[in-house]
Amino acid sequence: MPHATEPRFTPAERRMQWQYLRELGGSIAIYIALLVPSLMVGPGMPDSLLRTAVLTCPMLGFFLMIWAIARQVQRMDEYQRQLTLESLSLAAAITAAITFTYGFLENAGYPRLSMFVVWGIMGSAWAVAGALRCWAAKR
16 A cells, blocks of 8 residues: 555556546547437438448447557556456456346346447446455455
């Protein structure tokens, strides 16, 4: 644990964090810039390969998000990587449990959910697992 007078993050760690935020923020901006017009134009287009391309073009920004995250993981030290992997593994297990359970509930007549819900569950579980693991590590 750092002493009260020691900086919490080194200048190099701060630079890496800002670089990650710039890369991730830029990819999110590209995603949004492609998403809005694709949702405005795509649904009204006749079924075709062009319509499919227009409706899926926001994925370019999403793939850039994956690239930014992968670069950040490469920049992490071993301990940070381990915490990230453990949190992501817990999130995957929690997501599997929730989605499998809901799949059985759909058989019982519950409404079908969009696949977009799965990422919401996964992202939320990852955030909670990560926060709890960081909190536990600091105790």
